[in-house]
Amino acid sequence: MSTSAILLALLGGLCVGLSRQLNGRLSVGTSPMVSSFWNHLVGFLALSTGGALIGAILFGGTVEALIPAGAFSAPGYAYVGGAMGVIFVAAGSWLIVRIGAVATAVFTIAGQMISGVLVDLVHSAGQIGWPSLVGAALILAGVALSQLRPRG
Amino acid sequence: MTQLARSRSYAVYAVAAFGAGCLLTAMLKCNAELAHSANALFASWAAHGIGLVAAIVLLLVLRQRPWRATAVKARIPLWAYLGGLSGAVTVIATATAANSVLGLAGTLALGLAGQVIFSLAADLWGLMGLKRRALTRYDLSALALIVAGSLTIILFAGRGA
Numbered sequence: 001m002s003t004s005a006i007l008l009a010l011l012g013g014l015c016v017g018l019s020r021q022l023n024g025r026l027s028v029g030t031s032p033m034v035s036s037f038w039n040h041l042v043g044f045l046a047l048s049t050g051g052a053l054i055g056a057i058l059f060g061g062t063v064e065a066l067i068p069a070g071a072f073s074a075p076g077y078a079y080v081g082g083a084m085g086v087i088f089v090a091a092g093s094w095l096i097v098r099i100g101a102v103a104t105a106v107f108t109i110a111g112q113m114i115s116g117v118l119v120d121l122v123h124s125a126g127q128i129g130w131p132s133l134v135g136a137a138l139i140l141a142g143v144a145l146s147q148l149r150p151r152g
Numbered sequence: 153m154t155q156l157a158r159s160r161s162y163a164v165y166a167v168a169a170f171g172a173g174c175l176l177t178a179m180l181k182c183n184a185e186l187a188h189s190a191n192a193l194f195a196s197w198a199a200h201g202i203g204l205v206a207a208i209v210l211l212l213v214l215r216q217r218p219w220r221a222t223a224v225k226a227r228i229p230l231w232a233y234l235g236g237l238s239g240a241v242t243v244i245a246t247a248t249a250a251n252s253v254l255g256l257a258g259t260l261a262l263g264l265a266g267q268v269i270f271s272l273a274a275d276l277w278g279l280m281g282l283k284r285r286a287l288t289r290y291d292l293s294a295l296a297l298i299v300a301g302s303l304t305i306i307l308f309a310g311r312g313a
Contacts (some may be wrong), residue, residue, distance in 0.1 A: 002252065002253050002254070005248075005249050005252035005253060005254050006249075006254065006262060008245045008246075008248050008249040008252075009245070009246065009249035009254055009258065009259045009262035009263055009266070010262050010263070010265065010266040010269075011241070011245045011266065012241075012242045012245040012246035012249060012259070012262075012263045012266060013262060013263035013264060013265060013266020013267040013268075013269075013270070014266040014267070014269065014270045015238045015239070015241045015242040015245065015266075016239075016242055016263065016266070016267045016270075017266070017267045017269075017270030017271050017274060018235075018238045018270060018280075019235045019236075019238035019239045019242065020235070021270075021274050021279055021280040021282060022231070022232055022233075022234055022235035022238060022280055023235035024280070024282055025228075025229075025232045025280045025281050025282055026228060026232040026233060026235065028228075028281075028282075029227055029228035029232075030218075030219075030228070031216055033207070033210055033211060033214060033216055034211065034216055034217075034218050034219075035235070036203075036207055037204070037207040037208065037211055037218050038218065038233050038235070038236065039235045039236040039239060040200050040203040040204040040207050040236060041204055041207075041236065042233060042234060042235070042236030042237055042240075043200045043235075043236030043237065043239045043240045044197070044200040044201050044203075044204050044236070045236075046236060046237050046240035047193065047196055047197040047200055047240045047243065048197065050193070050240065050244060051193055051194075051197055054193065067190075067194065068190040068191055068194050069190075070189040070190045071186075071189060071190040071194055071198070072189075073189050074185055074186050074188075074189035074190065075185060077182060077185075078182045078183075078185035078186045078189070079182070079186070079198065079202055080182055080202075081178075081179045081180075081181075081182025081183045081186070081195075081199050081202075082182075082198065082199035082200065082201065082202030082203040082205075082206065083202060083203060083206040084175055084178060084179040084182070085179055085199055085200075085203045086203045086206045086207045086210065087172075087175060088172055088175050088176055088179060089203075089235075091168065091169070091171075091172040091175075092172065094168075095165055095168060095169050095172070096282065097282060097283070098165055099162065099165045099166075099169070100271075100274075100275045100282075100283070100285040101270070101271035101272075101274035101275045101279075101282070101285075102268075102271045102272060102274075102275050102285070102287060102291060102295060103165070103166070103169070103291070104169055104271070105267055105268060105271040106268075106271075106294065106295050106298045106299075107165075107166045107169030107170050107173065108169045108170070108172050108173040108176065109173060109264065109267075109298060109299075109302055110169075110170055110173060110298050110301075110302075111169065111170035111171060111172060111173020111174045111175075111176070111177075112173035112174070112176045112177050113173070113301065113302045113305050114170075114173075114174075115173065115174040115177040115178075116177050116305070117305060117309075119177065119181075120309075128309070129308075129309055131304050131305060131307075131308030131309035132305055132309040134301075134304055135301040135302065135303075135304035135305035135308075135309060136301065136305070137301070138297050138298070138300050138301030138304060139297065139298050139301035139302065140301075141297050141301075142293070142294040142295070142296070142297030142298035142301065143166065143170070143294065143298070145290060145293055145294045145297060146166065146290060146291065146294035147162070147163055147166065148290055149162075149288055149290035149291060149294075150288070150290070
């Protein structure tokens with residue numbers, strides 16, 4: 001049971017990379033924004049189909065399956081995430097053809113982790129534990145080291 | 153281009169990617185809020201729908217068409233349009249894994265590993281028609297430090313747990 005969970009979690013990560021690679025390839029013939037448009041169109045259709053299928057199996061095909069009761073109780077800003085995603089996907093395509101998959105992945109992860117630690121720092125009024133500080137220091141050291149790379 | 157100009161543009165790309173990562177934190181916060189009110193599948197479905205509308209608006213503003221001249225389009229393989237499908241699989245796989253014994257922290261840590269493994273293979277072999285890239289010792293050391301730092305935060309600081 002937990003083996004399948006481990007494989008699913010790994011698959012999730014692999015698909016993040018695969019998605020960026022595919023969108024990057026599409027952007028070469030078009031543009032990062034066009035690539036982001038197709039990413040959202042195809043993703044929306046896939047999730048609509050997946051949602052409808054899951055709904056049909058688990059809930060007998062009620063609307064509740066796709067749009068759960070609590071959907072409209074979310075704060076308005078929660079819906080802005082989708083628009084951020086468009087920029088995020090376009091940025092990934094723009095970057096991956098310029099600096100490659102590894103650099104795009106690690107600098108994005110670095111930004112995600114450091115901003116996460118900063119959010120925690122503000123929320124906890126400065127009371128964050130040593131793992132966050134050690135982790136952030138390691139990440140910043142990695143980013144600094146990458147900039148020493150000889151170019152040629 | 154001189155060596156200096158090259159590394160300066162590399163720094164610009166690194167900062168841009170770092171900024172995209174910060175944007176991801178804000179985006180995941182929004183999506184988590186939606187998932188909390190409804191569920192993970194709805195959150196991602198709604199985010200893709202809103203993203204689709206936002207993408208159409210941006211294309212109109214930028215005066216870009218979703219397709220180009222036939223000659224250019226012919227060189228784009230059909231599978232290159234499937235990035236969104238891979239994204240949808242990510243959502244379902246991670247939502248399922250996060251609800252298992254792994255929890256969110258375990259899912260994030262393994263997801264990070266999966267992403268790094270794929271990106272190494274992608275640069276090594278030039279997957280999906282993108283350029284092959286030789287990785288230097290600097291790249292690999294930076295990768296190791298960033299992964300170690302991220303795992304420290306995910307597993308020991310309880311970020312996301």
